[in-house]
Amino acid sequence: MTNDENTYIGMSLPEGIRYITVFERGDFENCGRILRTFYRTEDRVRKLLALGNLLHLGGGLSSNENKTSCWPLNNGNPIHKAKEISGKEKFFLLGDWTYLYENGRWFLGYEGKIYEISNPEFSVFVPDKDHTPSPLDKGLYFAVIDETGKLEFTPE
Structure with missing residues (x-):
């Protein structure tokens, strides 16, 4: 890197x-x-x-x-x-x-x-920008980009 x-x-x-x-x-x-x-x-x-x-x-x-x-x-x-x-x-x-x-x-x-990344199923990890969250932290989110390019967060 x-x-x-x-x-x-x-x-x-x-x-x-x-x-x-x-x-x-x-x-x-x-x-x-x-x-x-x-x-x-x-x-x-x-x-x-x-x-x-x-x-x-x-x-x-x-x-x-x-x-x-x-x-x-x-x-x-x-x-x-x-x-x-x-x-x-x-x-x-x-x-x-x-x-x-x-x-x-x-x-x-x-x-x-x-x-x-062309596949609409490609998921992204969006961490809190101020710290690296742990898996138990509420600052950890997963999202999917739909076919229109909109970021949709997965349910908790």
Whole structure:
């Protein structure tokens, strides 16, 4: 695991991984949920990467909404254009939160493990941000992301 707090969103291509950096709110609840809900097709992912680095990722229902719901940093500055890296292994080592679109599916690299997150049944653990809860602590919650991307907490 790295100390990098940035999030990386990439797409697997025959020549390697093309990716951008997201500088805020890259956790699954914010970024992963949006990717698997609004960026399900190769065309949408390509348009997202064309925006370049983002301050914040947003979702949109049409390609016209990409620029209004995402906060791109590009503005003609080449430093913020999408970059390329060879190999998935290198890509997943870029930061703590890495999302890779490959063969129509989204994968999340987090804490040295890779999860396939396209499935609506993928569950997330949402700890209290002020402390690490024990299983007996009321601050421990489990949730499921439904098909629309909404976070639904499981019953107690």
